Amino acid sequence: MSTLFGRRVRALSAVVGTALLAVGCGGSPTPSGSTTPKIGVVLTYNLPGFWGNYFKYEDQYRTQLGVEIVGPKVANVEANGNEAAQQILDVRSLIAQGVQALIINPADSAAIGPALDYAKRKGVPVVTVDVARSQGSVYMIVRADNTAYGTKSCDYIASHATSPGTIAMVEGDLTSLNARDRATGCQAVISQKYPNFKVQAYQTKDWGTDPAVQNATTALTAITDLRGIYVHWSVPEDGIIAAEKQKNKYSDVGGSNHIMLVGNDGSPHECDLIRSKNLDATIDQPADKYAYYAIFYAKQAVAGTKYNDGQTTDHNIDPILLVPRAGRGSGPGG
């Protein structure tokens, strides 16, 4: 990411980030468009809340950027347990419908390979969202720096906790690179910067809400010096707060025995929770920027813009720490 392009993109995302901070939680970049390229979209539904938000923004930006969206084709998790195979079929059918570029959220970073190969043979450029591919070629990868999610979240807990102790980390599904990166980021920052703190990790299969709340409930019971809970995504937060209340371990942010709670996503509801002092902080998983850059790069691909060969195709969006009071970022590089 030390290339010229990488820096330019980061500068761009920094500008977007500032705009985002100005309105607290929400806001969006305003681009312009001219032609109407036809872009096919293939997504998963592994994180319904996030993708739900993504759709809203996709709808907004397709008119702003002036593209025609075909889809989204959504691989149904329930259908046959083989989303990857479904996605390959979806890609073929979209190409048959004459799309000029594809936006894909791969269900599996390796199994998407054949679909990418097929698209390449047909001369259709691909932008992947949120997930990097481990084989096959793509035009651009739009994903956030997930290690920074973990680093910023746990750094915030350790630097704001009243005394040293244990941080319970409720991890998402570790088959996803995103959850693994977040876990690594958190563990690394605590072991490097905070020798007095310990991280106790709890894994959650399939990003399940109820199992995540159960994990947090177990942590509340099992860890005597619990100072904070870091949950990899936002949906379980309400349930975790309810569990704390049920166990009489809840107090508002700033209370004397407060157990800190930091989530990741940056949804409007999380902003409400931060304002009402229920939640300490969150990291913005910018669905709006995902949607924007996915469409932006797909459009660039159709227009034939070349980002020079051999350099990285990662567009890493730097996540932003959202904390109380004006929602100002305080993490490193936020």
Next chain:
Amino acid sequence: MQQRAMADKAIEQATSVGWRMNRRDIRFVILKWFRELTLIPVIVVLMIAGAIVNPVFFTPSNLINVAEGGAALGMVVVAESLILLTGKFDISLQGTFGLAPLLGAWLIAPKASQGLGTEWNPWLGLLVVLGVGLAVGAFNGILVVKANFNAFIFTLAMSILLTGLQLGWLGGQTVYNLPQAFIYLGSESWVGIPVAVWITVVAFAAAALFLRYHRAGRAMYAIGGNLEAARAAGIQVDRIRIGVFMVASVLAAVGGLMQAGRVTAVTAGQGSNLIFGVFAAAVIGGISLDGGRGRMVGALTGVVLLSLVTNILTLTNISSTWIDAVDGAIILIALGLAKLIGTERA
């Protein structure tokens, strides 16, 4: 009048053989209970393992976690067991478990938290939840029993439909900011024990008593044991079977409400893959997949076992990628043990 007397006699015959033998042979009583409680040794072993793994395991607070973790599952297990006893299946209970609370929540939550914006009274929302359960149950029951669709494939299709509706209705969004009345079941406690646990225990007890003492309850065993004989004896088999489908779906909807209350939100994925655990709990608890055999106390031990496994795995911090394998292995061991002890199971 005469028909009813005949039906009573048939029910009596279908269910009382064991009880007459009881009086004669005390060993039979022991065997009968043994049969229902084959999982107790497994549960004891698990508890010892739990205590070794983590000293926190035996604290009251953790045991409450175990109970609470199994409460919502337990409601659906009661529901499925009732249907299994009459010799049918309902896979779509997991769809009802998710869709019913989602629709209720959608009608009462403010627009900002993915509700419709009508912001109905939460009590109306609760009625909607129960209503959806009742409607789905009636639909399943009538088409499976009267129109004679294959229960397995029909309710499988229904399950896919309901889960799809749940996902499509709000485009995968989570409904949150639910009013207190709506989340009461899953978030409050009575004398230190979560309301959900009380309700589930009551549901198990009520189902057990109903099956044991009520005429229709005993008729369910007769129906599951031999449908044609039960019909010939004048039992209103269709009415009872449709009724069971309806009651079961309502129970599943209440289970879904408990889970929604616990996480204080309804997600688009609520209930997905739940049904495997439900069948596992019922079957290792001694409910026969062929109908007509099994008791609620057994099904309850099945739920306790699954919930214990989850809790202990969490306390040991085993990698989540292995949890399914461990779960499966423990279910197999439980089945094997049941076979070894000599009770015939599915």
